[in-house]
Amino acid sequence: MSEEKNKDNWPLWEVFTQPKSGKPHEHAGSLHAPDKEMALQNARDTYARRNEGVSIWVVESKYITASTPEDMGPFFDPANDKPYRHPQFYSVPRAVKKRS
Amino acid sequence: MSTATKELIKKDAFLTYLLRLADDRLILGQRNAEWCGHGPQLEEDLALANISLDLIGHATALYEYAAKIEDEGHDEDYFAFFRDDRDFTNLQLCELPKGDFGFTIARQFLFSAFSYFQYERLKEAKDEQFAGMINKHLKEIKYHLRHSREWVLRLGDGTEESHNRIQESFDELWMYIDELFYMDEIDEFLIDKGIAIDSSEFKDEWKKLVEETLTEATLTVPDWDQFMMTGSRKGIHTEHLGHMLAQMQFLRRSHPDAEWK
Numbered sequence: 001m002s003e004e005k006n007k008d009n010w011p012l013w014e015v016f017t018q019p020k021s022g023k024p025h026e027h028a029g030s031l032h033a034p035d036k037e038m039a040l041q042n043a044r045d046t047y048a049r050r051n052e053g054v055s056i057w058v059v060e061s062k063y064i065t066a067s068t069p070e071d072m073g074p075f076f077d078p079a080n081d082k083p084y085r086h087p088q089f090y091s092v093p094r095a096v097k098k099r100s
Numbered sequence: 101m102s103t104a105t106k107e108l109i110k111k112d113a114f115l116t117y118l119l120r121l122a123d124d125r126l127i128l129g130q131r132n133a134e135w136c137g138h139g140p141q142l143e144e145d146l147a148l149a150n151i152s153l154d155l156i157g158h159a160t161a162l163y164e165y166a167a168k169i170e171d172e173g174h175d176e177d178y179f180a181f182f183r184d185d186r187d188f189t190n191l192q193l194c195e196l197p198k199g200d201f202g203f204t205i206a207r208q209f210l211f212s213a214f215s216y217f218q219y220e221r222l223k224e225a226k227d228e229q230f231a232g233m234i235n236k237h238l239k240e241i242k243y244h245l246r247h248s249r250e251w252v253l254r255l256g257d258g259t260e261e262s263h264n265r266i267q268e269s270f271d272e273l274w275m276y277i278d279e280l281f282y283m284d285e286i287d288e289f290l291i292d293k294g295i296a297i298d299s300s301e302f303k304d305e306w307k308k309l310v311e312e313t314l315t316e317a318t319l320t321v322p323d324w325d326q327f328m329m330t331g332s333r334k335g336i337h338t339e340h341l342g343h344m345l346a347q348m349q350f351l352r353r354s355h356p357d358a359e360w361k
Contacts, residue, residue, distance in 0.1 A: 031143050033143060034254065035254075037250055041246070041247055042143035042144075042146070044243075045146045045150050046146055
């Protein structure tokens with residue numbers, strides 16, 4: 001089967017695994033699968049064989065909207081020169097410090 | 101009958117029973133492993149290799165326990181590599197060549213469905229080590245069943261080619277399925293002891309699952325009343341097993357003392 005034909009037949013999916021209950025799901029990688037149930041099973045075989053997690057999400061890659069390299073400036077740069085956006089000027093109360 | 105004779109019979113029966121279970125899993129695992137690097141897709145290659153490893157792992161644990169019960173100084177490798185085809189008691193279903201992907205999936209589904217109902221009951225066996233092992237393996241069997249069943253649905257209700265191929269595979273496999281439910285004096289003896297289970301108890305459940313799955317996959321359920329193969333539990337096999345063992349056992353027999361370093 002040619003790579004080209006593969007891509008036509010089986011769409012690409014992104015896999016997110018949750019390391020433990022209560023933790024956020026993290027991107028584990030991607031895979032090809034014919035449909036969502038098979039994507040979930042393939043994700044289990046590919047990314048969850050060694051106790052990597054307790055839950056898996058799969059989403060077809062085409063449904064993900066991502067920022068592009070061109071967005072780098074307008075999206076992320078302005079944050080750098082606005083120190084008042086970062087709460088590093090507050091002193092943390094001792095009681096709170098102890099707890100963390 | 102003296103107590104010693106009774107114990108001996110129980111030991112022999114249990115050993116035979118463990119080897120039957122283990123042989124099924126080793127031979128089917130070895131067959132599925134032939135897909136390694138040849139799967140229809142990278143992801144399915146991984147899935148089939150995972151199922152193979154699970155099955156060979158199940159066999160290894162059963163062989164280890166068999167060696168302990170036999171108490172002749174053997175190990176799991178002895179049972180896998182130093183017995184001949186007439187000593188193997190695996191189902192003929194497990195030794196058939198892997199065929200195409202549809203054939204492998206159809207066989208896995210029939211076998212995993214049977215294993216699922218069998219292990220669900222066997223986990224209550226009155227032998228702690230055996231029951232513990234069965235319980236542990238059951239989780240993996242559930243996954244094998246899910247994976248193979250989902251593929252049966254997709255191939256059956258897929259393209260014209262996938263439909264025809266998996267239909268032919270089921271038709272070809274049908275005469276090997278009666279053996280799944282074969283029972284003899286070994287089973288009866290161990291059922292009495294609370295170790296083995298009576299497979300006729302879940303035959304209807306298994307049939308129902310198979311029929312429902314095939315129907316949902318738009319496949320025709322082959323005729324239950326047809327010629328059925330027998331004899332594998334007594335060491336009677338198709339011509340395929342000998343060839344497979346020759347390949348599988350060659351290295352170990354050529355270098356019997358070789359060790360993984």
